[in-house]
Every structure is written in structure tokens, then in C-alpha cells.
Amino acid sequence: MNMFDLMAHRARVTPDRPALEDLHSGAVYNYRQLNEQAARFATAALTHWDLAEGDRIAFLGHSRAEFFAMLFGCAKAGLILVPLNWRLAQPELEQLMADCGPRALVFGGEFTDSAFGLKATGHVDTLVDLDGTASACRPYDQDLAATDPDLSPHPERDPDTPWYLLYTSGTTGRPKGVIQTFRMMMANYLNIGLAVDLTGKDTLLNVLPLFHTAGINLYSSAVFIAGGCVLVARSFEPDQAMDVLANRATIFFGVPAVYQAILEHPAFSGERLRNVRSWGCGGAPLALPVARRFVEQGIRVRTGMGMTETGPTVFLLDEADVLTKIGSVGRPQLLTEVRIVGTDGREVARGESGELMIRGPNITPGYWNRPDATREAIRPDGWLHSGDVARCDEDGCYYIVDRWKDMFISGGENVYPAEVERVLVEHPAISEVAVIGVPDGKWGEVGKAFICLRGDTAAPGTDALYSFCRERLAGYKVPKYFQFVDELPRNALGKVTKQILRQD
Known part of the structure; x- marks a missing residue:
């Protein structure tokens, strides 16, 4: 399937259907209007801003409706959109700009100083x-x-033509620009859209940042393809989210921190949120106590797993398995193939852990300006090395055990911090926890747990925490050190950035 004009198609099929609403500005677009805005953007970029097909154009701003006009406008003009992480420091932004070389930068007024700083240093x-x-x-x-917009569909193109770049968070090194394509977006639509039964009657509340694949594709791009409506929030605000979820949204996707905030909201109740028919969660595991409390309110939050490199949907848990398969990311979806291999490259036996490999039309062609990284991550036969340790149970459900890089060896035994974290978070005094390996003269490495307490709960003693873990874990897995912190460092999607903890 060649790359065709998705927005022009929607404008032809359902021109008057609501497509997009900005919850901050109040701007509302139907599909005809959104297609026209995208066409105007394409024309303005090629005429007023002197861009040419293949050029990059960066965006620095909070989530807003104009982003999607830019995204589909870039498709029309053959440009490559680069959403920038507005949480980055100026030197980090300069690093990304130097890598992708954009000719123009579109920015929100709140980032005027950063934009002028990037121009002054010659990056745009x-x-x-x-x-x-x-x-x-x-x-x-x-x-x-x-502009005088051309509303006719753009010419068909190769489905692997770069459409937009999403930079990895850099938690494992220098950020890489992951190429995103039409083929990936369509594969994601089939992977996630069929799994959650998306239709043109659905309304999505999008609270995730638009410089991340989840903000764009879970489920916004899939909703547009289906002909539904996307409500874009500037950021996650609990009061606003509760109101929209209670009165308008039918589907929702969030990260665990968002679900924790919903759970703690004074107006939370399953009855109040019964309008939402599908709940999804990703980015990190949803703690068992949180999942249980939602189920008690009649809400089954389905966890899944994907990567920027996979467009992102790979796995999704069935609603029926939310509690019986707690900790599982579910089964691989329609257009993705997975296997688990050991260090020798051979598939491991069912139930054993190994590196997760992924293949399918949802896989990125590679990294921008990084053929070395592309060759390292994606094999000639199309298999992507995920860098995740996974296992598959007897029912075909997959579990992400940990990241290869987070595993440490204590006394010759492999320790997966995620396993230890799942035990510690069961403690009634603990809200969140992150475990890392630290050097030890006797054992090589031992565990160190960084703990956030629940509310005003008193901190348990080290001996009590050790005993709690020892009842549930092998001795070599129990952390030697416990440190209480007010909060854990996180990236834009809510994932804990353990390299910051390692620097302490």
C-alpha cells in the first residue's frame, strides 16, 4: 500500500464529522476544516517559509490542535516533522537540532526564548x-x-518515506531520531484499532505529550483513521481529565502515573466514568494494587507494550486477563511477530527469559543519520532487537521482565530490578520504588532501592523492609540499601530515568 493522503480521504468521506478539539484554546475542527488547515500549512511551508520536499521542520510547544495540522500538512508537502521535547535543556535541544538539521522551527509563545536561542546559535x-x-x-x-490551499490529495509515495522523527529519551545514551513512516502508522492502526474496536463514534482524551509516539499514536492517529474525534489537552490536569472522562471520552490511554492520579482524585468512581468503554496503559507496568482498585470500580485497564521503533503497538492484554495475568503485556497483535532469544541468538524454551525480538510492518526503517545504530538494532532479516528481557507463559501471554541494561549480577546470579520493584510496591507504606545495582566488594553488585512513601505514612525500618522482601524473594535479590526520596526522576512519558539515580 502506497502512502496516500489520509486527511484528504477523511475530508471526502466524513467532512462534517468532528475531528479535533483543543481543550485549552477551544478551537474545534471537523474533518473538512482539519484537511484545509493541513493543506494551508503545506502551502505556507513551501512558499512563505521556503522549504522543499524532504526538508525537516521542527516543532517546539505544548500539546495543541495545530500539531496535527502540521503532521498531516507535512505528509501533503513531503516534509519531515520533528517534534521536540520541550522539557529538554537548551544544550539538549541544540543537540537534536544539529542532528536533524531543520530549515524552520514552529514554536509556541511559551518557548520564544528557546526558539531565538536556537536561531542565534545557527541551528535553524x-x-x-x-x-x-x-x-x-x-x-x-x-x-x-x-495561502491558496491545494485540497486535492497529495501524490502517492513509498510507504517507507520518512514522515516524522521522534527522538528517543536518551536513557541509554545519546538520543536517536527514530524514523516514522506511513506504513508504521497504518500497521499501528490495525494493531491497536482492531484490538480496542475503534470506530468513528469514539472520542479520545489525549493527555500525553506530542513529542512521543504514545501522544501521536495511542490512540490519536488511529482515531483519525477511523473517523473519530480527538480531544487534545495541553497537559494532564486531573480536574479537567476527570470532567472529560465523565462526560465526553469513550476511550483513554495513559501512563501509570496518570492512573495513580485518577485513582487519588476525590471525584473518582467507576459509576462516574462509565462512559469510557476502553482503558489502556503503557510506558511502565501498572502496579497490582492500582489495577485491583480500578477493577473494584468496574474498570479494567489493559496494559500493553511498544516502542518508538515499533510504531508503537506490539502487545495488548485482553480485558479478561487484567487480574489473572497481572504484570503481563498480553499477546502480540495482528501485524507483529515476536520471539525471545538467548545470548546465543536461539529461541528460548517457553517460560524462560531472553531478549525480545520484534518484526513486522510496524518496525522503523532505522535511525536518522545513524546507519551504525540501525545496523546494530535491526538485522538484515528485519528482526528488531528490543533491548527488553521478556518471557512467555503457557497461555501465550508475554511479560517484560526488565531492560538488559538494568539487570545486574550479584554473587554470580542475574537480578532483574523490575521483579524486586513489584514486590516492594506491595508494601502498604510504599507508593513507588526504583531499584538499581551498585558496586559491592563481596558480591560484585547489590541492590539499592529508592522508595517513595504513600501519603503521610511513616518510613519502615531497614530490617522490616529486608524481612518483607526476604519472605518473597531469594536472598541475592533483596536490596542491601534502602533510600527514601520524595519523588523519582522521570522522563516525559513517566518512565523512571535510572541513570540519574546511578549518578547519586
């Missing part, structure tokens, strides 16, 4: 101001209004 030629408040910039709204 043209600045485009979304909010029209900065001088010496192209005005986004005025330039789009001044």
Missing part, C-alpha cells in the same frame, strides 16, 4: 510563531490565512 533559519507575539518571525496564522 526560519522561525514561525504559533501565537503571533514575537517579532522577527513568520506569523503562523497570517501565513496560513494568506
Whole structure:
């Protein structure tokens, strides 16, 4: 299937159906209007901003409706969109800009200083101001209004043509730009859309950042393909989210930290949120106590797993297995193939742990400007090395045991921190925990647990925590050190950044 104009198609089939609403600005678009905005963006980029097919255009701003006009506008013009992580420090942004080499930067007014700083250091030629408040910039709204948009579908292209770049969080080293394509988006739609029965009647509340694959594809892009409506929140605000989930949304996807906040909201109840028919969670495991409390309210939160490199959907848990398969990410979805291999490259026996390998049309062609990293991650036969330790049970459900890089060896035994974390979070005083390996003169490495307490709970003693773990874990898995912290360091998707803990 060649790359065709998704938004032009939607505008032809369901022109008056609601497509997109910005919960911050109040802007509302039906599919005809969203297609027109995308076409105006494409024309403005090629004429007013002097871009050409294949050029990169970066975006620095909070989540907003204009992002999707840019995304589908880039598809029309043959440009490559680069959403930037607005949480990064200026030197980190400069590093990404130097890597992708964008000709233009579209920015929200809240990032004016950063945008001008990037231009002053020579990382971009043209600045485009979304909010029209900065001088010496192209005005986004005025330039789009001044165009004569071509509403006809863009020419068909190779489905593996780079469409947008998403930079990895850098938790394992220098960030890499993962190439995203039309083929990946369509494969993700089939993988996740069929699994959650997406239709044109669905309304999604999107609270995740749009510089991440989950913000774009779980489930926004799939909802657009199905003809539903996306409600874009500037960020996750518990009060706003509870109101929208209670009154408008039919589907929702969040990370564990978001579900914890929903659970703790004073207005939380299953009856109030009965309008939402499908709940999804990813980015990190959902703790068993949290999953149980949602089930008690009649809400089954389905966990899944994917990567930026996989578009992202690979696994999703069935609703019926939410408690019986707690900790599982479910089974591989329709257009993805998986296997688990040992260090010798051979598949391991059922129930044994090894590295998760993934193959299918949802796999990225590679990393921008990084043929070395592409060759290391993706084999010639198409198999992607995920870097995750996984196992598969007798029912075909998969479990992500840990990251290869997080595993440590204590006294000659492999220790997977995620296993230890799952035990510790069962302690009634503990809200969150992260475990790392630290050097030890006798054992080589031992565990160190960083613990966040639940509410105003008193901190348990080291001996009590050791005993709690020892009743549930082999001795070599029990942390030697316990440190209480107010919060754990996280990246934009809510994943704990353990390299920061290792620096302490």
C-alpha cells in the first residue's frame, strides 16, 4: 500500500464529522476544516517559509490542535516533522537540532526564548510563531490565512518515506531520531484499532505529550483513521481529565502515573466514568494494587507494550486477563511477530527469559543519520532487537521482565530490578520504588532501592523492609540499601530515568 493522503480521504468521506478539539484554546475542527488547515500549512511551508520536499521542520510547544495540522500538512508537502521535547535543556535541544538539521522551527509563545536561542546559535533559519507575539518571525496564522490551499490529495509515495522523527529519551545514551513512516502508522492502526474496536463514534482524551509516539499514536492517529474525534489537552490536569472522562471520552490511554492520579482524585468512581468503554496503559507496568482498585470500580485497564521503533503497538492484554495475568503485556497483535532469544541468538524454551525480538510492518526503517545504530538494532532479516528481557507463559501471554541494561549480577546470579520493584510496591507504606545495582566488594553488585512513601505514612525500618522482601524473594535479590526520596526522576512519558539515580 502506497502512502496516500489520509486527511484528504477523511475530508471526502466524513467532512462534517468532528475531528479535533483543543481543550485549552477551544478551537474545534471537523474533518473538512482539519484537511484545509493541513493543506494551508503545506502551502505556507513551501512558499512563505521556503522549504522543499524532504526538508525537516521542527516543532517546539505544548500539546495543541495545530500539531496535527502540521503532521498531516507535512505528509501533503513531503516534509519531515520533528517534534521536540520541550522539557529538554537548551544544550539538549541544540543537540537534536544539529542532528536533524531543520530549515524552520514552529514554536509556541511559551518557548520564544528557546526558539531565538536556537536561531542565534545557527541551528535553524526560519522561525514561525504559533501565537503571533514575537517579532522577527513568520506569523503562523497570517501565513496560513494568506495561502491558496491545494485540497486535492497529495501524490502517492513509498510507504517507507520518512514522515516524522521522534527522538528517543536518551536513557541509554545519546538520543536517536527514530524514523516514522506511513506504513508504521497504518500497521499501528490495525494493531491497536482492531484490538480496542475503534470506530468513528469514539472520542479520545489525549493527555500525553506530542513529542512521543504514545501522544501521536495511542490512540490519536488511529482515531483519525477511523473517523473519530480527538480531544487534545495541553497537559494532564486531573480536574479537567476527570470532567472529560465523565462526560465526553469513550476511550483513554495513559501512563501509570496518570492512573495513580485518577485513582487519588476525590471525584473518582467507576459509576462516574462509565462512559469510557476502553482503558489502556503503557510506558511502565501498572502496579497490582492500582489495577485491583480500578477493577473494584468496574474498570479494567489493559496494559500493553511498544516502542518508538515499533510504531508503537506490539502487545495488548485482553480485558479478561487484567487480574489473572497481572504484570503481563498480553499477546502480540495482528501485524507483529515476536520471539525471545538467548545470548546465543536461539529461541528460548517457553517460560524462560531472553531478549525480545520484534518484526513486522510496524518496525522503523532505522535511525536518522545513524546507519551504525540501525545496523546494530535491526538485522538484515528485519528482526528488531528490543533491548527488553521478556518471557512467555503457557497461555501465550508475554511479560517484560526488565531492560538488559538494568539487570545486574550479584554473587554470580542475574537480578532483574523490575521483579524486586513489584514486590516492594506491595508494601502498604510504599507508593513507588526504583531499584538499581551498585558496586559491592563481596558480591560484585547489590541492590539499592529508592522508595517513595504513600501519603503521610511513616518510613519502615531497614530490617522490616529486608524481612518483607526476604519472605518473597531469594536472598541475592533483596536490596542491601534502602533510600527514601520524595519523588523519582522521570522522563516525559513517566518512565523512571535510572541513570540519574546511578549518578547519586
